[in-house]
Amino acid sequence: MEHISKRPVYLNLFKIRLPIGGVVSILHRVTGVFLVLLLPPAIYLLQQSLQSAATFESTVRILGSLPGRALLLIVTWMFVQHLYSGIRHLLLDVDIGVERTTARRSAWLTLVVSVVTLLLIGLWMT
Amino acid sequence: MTIRFSIYRYNPENDRRPYMQSYELQNDCGAVMLLDALLLIKQQDDSLSFRRSCREGVCGSDAVNINGRNGLACITPLKDLKQPVEVRPLPGRPVIRDLVVDLSQFYAQYRAVKPWLINNDPVPEIERLQSPAERDSLDGLYECILCACCSTSCPSFWWNPDRFLGPAALLQAWRFLADSRDQATGERLDDLEDPYRLFRCHTIMNCVEVCPKELNPTRAISQIKEMLVRRSL
Amino acid sequence: MRPRPTGSAHSGLGEWLLQRVTAVYMGVFVLYFVLRFAIAPIDVYAAWKVWFASVAVRIGFALFFASALLHSWVGMRSVFMDYVKPMWLRFVVQLVTATVLLILALWVAQILLGNT
Ligand code: SF4
Ligand code: SF4
Ligand code: FES
Numbered sequence: 001m002e003h004i005s006k007r008p009v010y011l012n013l014f015k016i017r018l019p020i021g022g023v024v025s026i027l028h029r030v031t032g033v034f035l036v037l038l039l040p041p042a043i044y045l046l047q048q049s050l051q052s053a054a055t056f057e058s059t060v061r062i063l064g065s066l067p068g069r070a071l072l073l074i075v076t077w078m079f080v081q082h083l084y085s086g087i088r089h090l091l092l093d094v095d096i097g098v099e100r101t102t103a104r105r106s107a108w109l110t111l112v113v114s115v116v117t118l119l120l121i122g123l124w125m126t
Numbered sequence: 127m128t129i130r131f132s133i134y135r136y137n138p139e140n141d142r143r144p145y146m147q148s149y150e151l152q153n154d155c156g157a158v159m160l161l162d163a164l165l166l167i168k169q170q171d172d173s174l175s176f177r178r179s180c181r182e183g184v185c186g187s188d189a190v191n192i193n194g195r196n197g198l199a200c201i202t203p204l205k206d207l208k209q210p211v212e213v214r215p216l217p218g219r220p221v222i223r224d225l226v227v228d229l230s231q232f233y234a235q236y237r238a239v240k241p242w243l244i245n246n247d248p249v250p251e252i253e254r255l256q257s258p259a260e261r262d263s264l265d266g267l268y269e270c271i272l273c274a275c276c277s278t279s280c281p282s283f284w285w286n287p288d289r290f291l292g293p294a295a296l297l298q299a300w301r302f303l304a305d306s307r308d309q310a311t312g313e314r315l316d317d318l319e320d321p322y323r324l325f326r327c328h329t330i331m332n333c334v335e336v337c338p339k340e341l342n343p344t345r346a347i348s349q350i351k352e353m354l355v356r357r358s359l
Numbered sequence: 360m361r362p363r364p365t366g367s368a369h370s371g372l373g374e375w376l377l378q379r380v381t382a383v384y385m386g387v388f389v390l391y392f393v394l395r396f397a398i399a400p401i402d403v404y405a406a407w408k409v410w411f412a413s414v415a416v417r418i419g420f421a422l423f424f425a426s427a428l429l430h431s432w433v434g435m436r437s438v439f440m441d442y443v444k445p446m447w448l449r450f451v452v453q454l455v456t457a458t459v460l461l462i463l464a465l466w467v468a469q470i471l472l473g474n475t
Contacts (some may be wrong), residue, residue, distance in 0.1 A: 025281075090382065
């Protein structure tokens, strides 16, 4: 079967159409990896907030500053997108919404609801 | 007016690498489905290779990637397709020539789920009976024509073709797990319980998107998972 | 019984379930946390300390971080299984990930057990 390995394989990800469910799924993955990377800073902030009144103040200040809030918003988007697509996966697991059309709709829904959540939080933060 | 096509070409004897070739057909050429068009193009250029047989969506041999989406050429209406119609082989499989891919691994995976009834009771005189409800549970499972549209659209299958069974084989695994006459449920589940064969499925549902028979491998896969969970509790 | 087919020592089922159980816990915890602070925000250090001094809150946090770290492990492992093909490289990245997550676990434990 040696010759088989020499055969070309067609796998051009830019030419293969990724359905919306696939888009949400890969987003779930990407946001998940980013969230893991954010664990250490999150733990650090928790530690700072508890250490002393001074470090608490500076933590609040950092988070409340403009870049801090912008960063917080991005992180929040990643979190809610991951959360909502995760909930969608859980529902699919228990046989809810596994039909092609509903699955497409719920995939779109996670994107929309994430952005709406973000807007609400943004409004609330200002 | 013409209909424009762009088709993936590769001939292992002459070509070092695959390329896209343009073809045109007259608007009034009479082709309704993409397969008709491919056959007309083959009259222009008989070096073009592709598989087909039944030309009515039953044999599953003419699955190709059409404008980025897997489907059967014979039941894909030409008029719905954006031009130039880009036709490529099924993704992720070794290309033998043009649109013909090597599906041996796909068939091996099908074989690996033991797609036959296992029942050690003596064969009854007439038939093994099922209640209508038991028979109904096989609907949406047995209709699979093994066209490979689903498995070759599944990212998990692209990354782990050697160890993940892929949606088509898993649909058939469930078809026999769900069969009231089958007695090998335990063994079948054992075979699936490893990190790859079944659990590489991340519920992406690309498979459901493309199945020309509108079957639902994702549902079959979650049902297998549910059965595994039940068993372990 | 027939021997299991080859593969890793883990059955995929355990990880798959773990991923879901931890996800549900984190979801519930975050919901509680957000609601708690939306209703009655805490913005002074003393109040934050008092809230955090409660054993229930600490247990809640401990379970949250345990879930997050386990969830991270299963998730990252899954990512590596899909994209990192050379076995030695996969072994290395998994080892690094596991070590980092363990260190994070110790760090969290230190925070949660410390300064009451
Ligand atoms: S499940 Fe559908 S797409 Fe997959 S092989 Fe069977 S018929 Fe083809
Ligand atoms: S649902 Fe599972 S089998 Fe279907 S495309 Fe997604 S990963 Fe593949
Ligand atoms: S030719 Fe048989 S399915 Fe298309």
